[in-house]
Amino acid sequence: MQITCFHCGLDAPNDHEFVVRVFDEPRVMCCPGCQAVAQSIVDNQLTDYYQFRTEKAIQAPSAEEQAALLAKLSIYDAPELQTDFVLDMGELKEVQLTIEGITCAACGWLIERHLVKQDGIVQNAVNVSAARASIKWDPKKISLSAILSGLSTLGYEVQPFSPEQHELTYQKEHKRFIKQLGLAGIMTMQVMMLSMGFYFDWLGNIDAVMREYFQWISLVLTTPVVFYSGSTFYLGAFKAISQRRLNMDVPVTIAILGTYFAGIKATTLHTGEVFFESICMFIFFLLTSRFLEHRARYKATEIASNTMKYVPVSASVLHPDTAEVSIVTAKSLQPGQIVLVKPGEIIPIDGIIRHGCTHIDESMLTGEFAPVTKSTGQPVYGGTLNQHQSIEVTVTSELKYALVNQILRLQTNAMAQKPAIALMADRLSQYFVSAVLVIATATYITWDTLGNPDAFWITVSILIATCPCALGLATPSALTSAMARLQQSGILLKQANVLEALTDINHVVFDKTGTLTQGKFSIKHTTSISNMTESELLTLVSSLEQYSEHPIARAFSEYDVYPVIDPKQHLNLGVEGCINSQTYRCGQAKFMRHQNQISEHPQIHDATIYVEDDTSLLGAIWLDDALKADTLDTIEQLRFLKQSILSGDSQANVEAVSNMLNIPSGFAQCSPEDKLDAVRSYQAQGDRILMLGDGINDSPVLAQANVSVSVGNASDLAKNASDILFLQPSIASLPLLLALAQRCKIVIKQNFMWALGYNLLILPFGIAGFLTPWMAALGMSLSSIIVVYNSSRLLKFESTRPLS
Amino acid sequence: MNVIYVLIPIAIIIVALAIVIFFWAVKANQFEDLERQGSSILFDDDITPSKNPPSSDKDA
Numbered sequence: 001m002q003i004t005c006f007h008c009g010l011d012a013p014n015d016h017e018f019v020v021r022v023f024d025e026p027r028v029m030c031c032p033g034c035q036a037v038a039q040s041i042v043d044n045q046l047t048d049y050y051q052f053r054t055e056k057a058i059q060a061p062s063a064e065e066q067a068a069l070l071a072k073l074s075i076y077d078a079p080e081l082q083t084d085f086v087l088d089m090g091e092l093k094e095v096q097l098t099i100e101g102i103t104c105a106a107c108g109w110l111i112e113r114h115l116v117k118q119d120g121i122v123q124n125a126v127n128v129s130a131a132r133a134s135i136k137w138d139p140k141k142i143s144l145s146a147i148l149s150g151l152s153t154l155g156y157e158v159q160p161f162s163p164e165q166h167e168l169t170y171q172k173e174h175k176r177f178i179k180q181l182g183l184a185g186i187m188t189m190q191v192m193m194l195s196m197g198f199y200f201d202w203l204g205n206i207d208a209v210m211r212e213y214f215q216w217i218s219l220v221l222t223t224p225v226v227f228y229s230g231s232t233f234y235l236g237a238f239k240a241i242s243q244r245r246l247n248m249d250v251p252v253t254i255a256i257l258g259t260y261f262a263g264i265k266a267t268t269l270h271t272g273e274v275f276f277e278s279i280c281m282f283i284f285f286l287l288t289s290r291f292l293e294h295r296a297r298y299k300a301t302e303i304a305s306n307t308m309k310y311v312p313v314s315a316s317v318l319h320p321d322t323a324e325v326s327i328v329t330a331k332s333l334q335p336g337q338i339v340l341v342k343p344g345e346i347i348p349i350d351g352i353i354r355h356g357c358t359h360i361d362e363s364m365l366t367g368e369f370a371p372v373t374k375s376t377g378q379p380v381y382g383g384t385l386n387q388h389q390s391i392e393v394t395v396t397s398e399l400k401y402a403l404v405n406q407i408l409r410l411q412t413n414a415m416a417q418k419p420a421i422a423l424m425a426d427r428l429s430q431y432f433v434s435a436v437l438v439i440a441t442a443t444y445i446t447w448d449t450l451g452n453p454d455a456f457w458i459t460v461s462i463l464i465a466t467c468p469c470a471l472g473l474a475t476p477s478a479l480t481s482a483m484a485r486l487q488q489s490g491i492l493l494k495q496a497n498v499l500e501a502l503t504d505i506n507h508v509v510f511d512k513t514g515t516l517t518q519g520k521f522s523i524k525h526t527t528s529i530s531n532m533t534e535s536e537l538l539t540l541v542s543s544l545e546q547y548s549e550h551p552i553a554r555a556f557s558e559y560d561v562y563p564v565i566d567p568k569q570h571l572n573l574g575v576e577g578c579i580n581s582q583t584y585r586c587g588q589a590k591f592m593r594h595q596n597q598i599s600e601h602p603q604i605h606d607a608t609i610y611v612e613d614d615t616s617l618l619g620a621i622w623l624d625d626a627l628k629a630d631t632l633d634t635i636e637q638l639r640f641l642k643q644s645i646l647s648g649d650s651q652a653n654v655e656a657v658s659n660m661l662n663i664p665s666g667f668a669q670c671s672p673e674d675k676l677d678a679v680r681s682y683q684a685q686g687d688r689i690l691m692l693g694d695g696i697n698d699s700p701v702l703a704q705a706n707v708s709v710s711v712g713n714a715s716d717l718a719k720n721a722s723d724i725l726f727l728q729p730s731i732a733s734l735p736l737l738l739a740l741a742q743r744c745k746i747v748i749k750q751n752f753m754w755a756l757g758y759n760l761l762i763l764p765f766g767i768a769g770f771l772t773p774w775m776a777a778l779g780m781s782l783s784s785i786i787v788v789y790n791s792s793r794l795l796k797f798e799s800t801r802p803l804s
Numbered sequence: 805m806n807v808i809y810v811l812i813p814i815a816i817i818i819v820a821l822a823i824v825i826f827f828w829a830v831k832a833n834q835f836e837d838l839e840r841q842g843s844s845i846l847f848d849d850d851i852t853p854s855k856n857p858p859s860s861d862k863d864a
Contacts, residue, residue: 108837127837178835182826190819210808217812221819 009056
């Protein structure tokens with residue numbers, strides 16, 4: 001049976017190589033990364049985490065990713081950069097962090113415990129649902145980069161950020177809503193208690209004085225609810241009327257204020273009835289629906305702005321005369337300046353290589369992970385990674401004109417063209433409200449002319465009974481439940497309304513590298529043409545490749561090695577070295593001394609790496625970018641949709657993948673613009689596109705697609721452009737997402753039918769005068785509860801068989 | 805029954821107090837993350853680690 005990793009739950013290798021003792025038992029891990037994280041959790045006595053967590057952690061970064069991360073962190077200590085995201089409070093400093101990798105509440109506990117133990121951290125608070133933390137620390141005792149690197153040893157990727165202005169507004173509103181709702185809830189209970197006694201005669205015979213006393217108490221308790229909790233509706237109504245429009249708030253305001261002032265009149269003049277408890281209940285339920293709607297939006301903004309991380313990029317400027325190097329921010333660079341970029345550093349800006357020759361990882365721009373070799377005179381782009389040797393770059397343009405920022409602008413434009421879908425619902429509610437107001441007025445006039453003393457209460461009953469409370473809850477409650485359910489499966493929605501758009505998708509477009517495939521080389525197979533066995537050949541190549549810095553070499557890192565004497569690396573060609581006093585060379589075909597022998601063995605003519613010794617060719621190895629484990633299965637489940645691949649990779653690689661997955665249409669060698677054009681032309685044919693991608697080059701097309709998804713390993717820019725984020729680096733959640741969207745639509749329809757049906761059914765009774773306000777309020781509440789219950793079924797949704 | 809004239813105002817005062825406390829809690833960010841706070845009671849530091857017993861001055 002396949003054993004899964006104790007830490008992250010992925011499949012672990014069968015040889016049980018990575019083991020950590022947790023709870024006095026050896027536990028198997030899948031990779032050195034998870035092993036290191038688990039070990040550091042055990043060492044810090046934080047094993048409670050494993051006991052109480054409800055979700056598995058995400059896979060920890062590998063050692064080299066970890067090292068690259070730590071190297072970057074020291075940037076955050078520079079005081080001139082800190083001014084942008086750190087709040088200086090005299091002695092102390094405060095920072096807001098986004099945390100990637102939080103899966104459940106136990107993660108929050110783990111992080112808080114860890115931080116408490118650090119000397120110099122004064123205060124910390126982790127918000128699990130927003131995946132954020134705020135930390136106050138003493139800069140004399142601990143540096144920011146030390147805090148960040150401590151968290152990354154626990155397997156969380158942490159980055160400072162500053163929240164956007166509109167999110168702060170949302171947060172304020174959110175707090176106001178909770179206060180209004182809490183007040184209304186507490187008061188409703190009190191007033192209800194008093195009035196229930198009257199309705200059902202629980203208090204026995206009550207004299208008129210006691211009755212009046214109770215009315216006064218109810219009035220006192222109701223007043224804050226009407227003026228504080230209800231203020232949202234009056235403001236909404238006022239805004240609508242001043243723009244000469246009608247909205248749901250208008251009849252609500254009339255009903256609340258009418259009932260309230262009539263109640264005051266009745267209480268002071270000792271005549272007539274009061275319905276204070278109905279007002280309270282009415283306001284409470286209406287606020288609940290508004291609150292749910294607001295919370296869904298607030299949550300979505302939080303997730304959206306988590307992807308807008310603040311990453312300061314610094315640059316080492318070289319002064320040509322003095323040869324001095326000074327550190328500045330990338331923003332301040334001017335064309336003509338010379339920047340020194342060391343190996344492992346990110347190139348801060350667009351420019352031309354002035355001196356040096358290196359491998360550059362441009363995957364964040366092109367999505368392709370194979371590095372590009374560049375030398376003097378060739379252009380390099382900001383944001384790409386220098387992998388091999390120091391280079392000097394002459395700056396050609398300011399940061400705002402850099403290629404990355406141009407792609408960002410392309411994406412912003414595509415986003416702005418998205419159609420607004422909310423317009424229809426808005427117009428519908430206008431008609432509904434006008435109809436309710438007309439009917440209510442007509443009823444009042446009719447009953448008044450007929451001389452019925454209760455004409456006013458009948459009218460108020462109609463306004464309350466037809467109140468669109470259940471209608472208002474229908475969509476937000478379903479969306480909130482669906483979002484919560486998706487979050488359990490590691491799917492984050494940045495906008496709640498994309499679920500609606502998901503239901504009429506008919507065409508899925510995939511990026512290849514990093515989305516369908518793993519985005520890194522792995523060994524496909526090995527062929528020996530000498531008397532050496534294939535595993536010997538593999539060991540031989542692994543021994544040599546450990547001295548290479550080419551990304552291909554990483555594919556060999558998990559194999560055994562022989563000791564190598566005098567290894568030599570030939571840039572972009574291959575490696576040679578001496579093993580057992582025999583010289584071996586491995587690398588590209590043109591690096592081989594015996595390349596004429598390749599044609600003698602037709603079975604190896606298309607291999608990636610060849611191996612030779614001094615006398616002859618020994619064998620060959622094929623490398624490729626393997627599909628992610630669950631890609632094929634997922635694609636099979638989605639056969640009912642049109643599928644295509646858009647990739648920046650070569651024609652041959654794209655064809656290989658599309659044949660393997662049996663996806664008929666694929667475009668290779670696409671630039672970001674090509675991808676955008678391809679999706680636009682699909683859309684022009686009437687297709688509704690769901691796009692999945694991961695690279696920066698995908699971000700414009702993600703913004704253009706009707707709905708877009710970025711997978712777990714995606715670049716920040718891609719996450720920023722997409723509507724939906726998968727936390728796991730696989731597309732396996734896609735069928736669940738589509739099935740749940742479909743289910744959510746059905747639930748919303750059911751909710752609408754019930755809410756509308758109830759309103760239409762109750763209307764004749766209201767007009768006929770059978771309803772009193774308390775009945776209307778009770779009926780409305782029951783109808784709301786049914787709607788909320790129906791929506792909450794989405795929380796337990798399990799995708800048994802995806803839609804057909 | 806006359807005692808109700810005293811009891812209800814007392815109840816109102818208690819309710820008002822509850823509301824003041826509730827508003828303070830909202831202001832102090834206690835309602836920001838319901839997921840986390842809901843389970844924080846489970847993570848008790850003094851149950852598991854048998855190696856380092858709870859500090860004695862607290863118990864005293």
